[in-house]
Amino acid sequence: MLARLTRALRAPLLTLGTLTVLVHPAPLRAQATSTAFTDVTVLPMDGDRQLTGQTVVVEGGRITAMGPSASVRVPVGATRIDGRGKFLMPGLAEMHAHVPPGNPTQQQLADIMFLYVANGITTIRGMLGAPYQIQLKEQLASGAMLGPRFFAAAPSLNGTSAPNPAAAVALVRQAKLTGYDLVKIHPGVSRETWDAAVAEMQAQGLTYAGHVPMGVGVVHAMRTGIATIDHVDGYLEASVRDSAVYASGGQLGDVIDAIDPSRFAALARMSRDHGVWNVPTMYLWENFYNDRTAEELAALPEMAYVSPQQVNGWMNQKRGRALADENQRMTPERRARYLALRREMLKALADAGAPLLMGTDSPQMFNVPGYALHRELAVARAAGLTPYQILESGTRNVGRYVRESLKQDGDFGTVAVGQWADLVLLEADPRADLEHLTKRAGVMVRGRWVSASEIAAGLERIRATHAASRQGS
Numbered sequence: 001m002l003a004r005l006t007r008a009l010r011a012p013l014l015t016l017g018t019l020t021v022l023v024h025p026a027p028l029r030a031q032a033t034s035t036a037f038t039d040v041t042v043l044p045m046d047g048d049r050q051l052t053g054q055t056v057v058v059e060g061g062r063i064t065a066m067g068p069s070a071s072v073r074v075p076v077g078a079t080r081i082d083g084r085g086k087f088l089m090p091g092l093a094e095m096h097a098h099v100p101p102g103n104p105t106q107q108q109l110a111d112i113m114f115l116y117v118a119n120g121i122t123t124i125r126g127m128l129g130a131p132y133q134i135q136l137k138e139q140l141a142s143g144a145m146l147g148p149r150f151f152a153a154a155p156s157l158n159g160t161s162a163p164n165p166a167a168a169v170a171l172v173r174q175a176k177l178t179g180y181d182l183v184k185i186h187p188g189v190s191r192e193t194w195d196a197a198v199a200e201m202q203a204q205g206l207t208y209a210g211h212v213p214m215g216v217g218v219v220h221a222m223r224t225g226i227a228t229i230d231h232v233d234g235y236l237e238a239s240v241r242d243s244a245v246y247a248s249g250g251q252l253g254d255v256i257d258a259i260d261p262s263r264f265a266a267l268a269r270m271s272r273d274h275g276v277w278n279v280p281t282m283y284l285w286e287n288f289y290n291d292r293t294a295e296e297l298a299a300l301p302e303m304a305y306v307s308p309q310q311v312n313g314w315m316n317q318k319r320g321r322a323l324a325d326e327n328q329r330m331t332p333e334r335r336a337r338y339l340a341l342r343r344e345m346l347k348a349l350a351d352a353g354a355p356l357l358m359g360t361d362s363p364q365m366f367n368v369p370g371y372a373l374h375r376e377l378a379v380a381r382a383a384g385l386t387p388y389q390i391l392e393s394g395t396r397n398v399g400r401y402v403r404e405s406l407k408q409d410g411d412f413g414t415v416a417v418g419q420w421a422d423l424v425l426l427e428a429d430p431r432a433d434l435e436h437l438t439k440r441a442g443v444m445v446r447g448r449w450v451s452a453s454e455i456a457a458g459l460e461r462i463r464a465t466h467a468a469s470r471q472g473s
């Protein structure tokens, strides 16, 4: 009782005129019920270890007790979930999501959010801001819409939206006023504009993250406090042996030939030393540059969960790559080399102990929300990262990033008393094989249990909707 009261007092107060309303941080339904996972193996993700034979109690959206089953009392009336033979770990995070801009319908948004939950993803960071997303954040936080917790970046600061320092400063002020959690950076920003934007973002207490503009460069971006470097391009560009390659047009094919991977380790150490996070988004580039055809990619099972129009758009994009590759002087050898260099850079970051987060850029080309993250993990594994490094980048690191960088409630990403109950229950140990992350017995979002059967039913509804529109078209 006392714990619940303290929690209530910690909840943010919203003052409306003279009326003070307690904003519930979790759905009321979750507050009213308690759940206990019994006899489960816990992967707490506070280190590479497991705790067997545990009972984990969830009340009011948070973990309130955890310990050997013999010593933890399950509250009267709690829903019991049999954890025998199963593994309980923190939910994963998609830290480079593009929640659609424009005016998506509530149903479209609900479907996307459901795809995340269905895939064990309990946190997303939106990197394509739109004003409606402020309301969406609230809908998700209150439980009015089932979905992950949502941190939203502002609409992108780039060469077009911020052609000069004054425009950049105005954009940053607007981002703060609207209530976004961070600023998203895209290419095209000059160094002068960058420096002005950085001064304003720091004054406003906003962090900045994303694609490193060429005119700024990854070294200057790190020195001036970029929070996350998304995609590894900035590192590759900084590893070019001879910048004369840019003078002759800077075609990607030529740039690739000029990349010197012996520079990767020093850049990776710089990321670690500056505490700069990395969101590698490997899988998208694999789809851009691998040898798979549009038809092969469109045949992947997860394509059933997005609209046929979206899949057709992706197929056209993939077919269009041939021409783009020709213009960029990309040969099959250079494409393969490019993907290998990206993997090598990711491995260098992991080896240096540079902080990593998980993200995919979904729903860009063939990146189905939720499913793409699991494809991303497979690429990270192929790049030589250990399962633990990969799991950590999607769990514990996310809580740390939110706490230390965004300066917000990051009480998640590990399984421990006091943490939000953002959890995944698996049928098998993901450390033995990351594929096991897809063998879900259920997902818990801030205390709300979403069972395997509820997940299956929700997925089937989404699949059927798209199948019907496929028939109709």
Ligand SMILES: [Zn+2]
Pocket (backbone or CB within 6 Å): 096, 098, 127, 128, 361
């Ligand atoms: Zn993006």
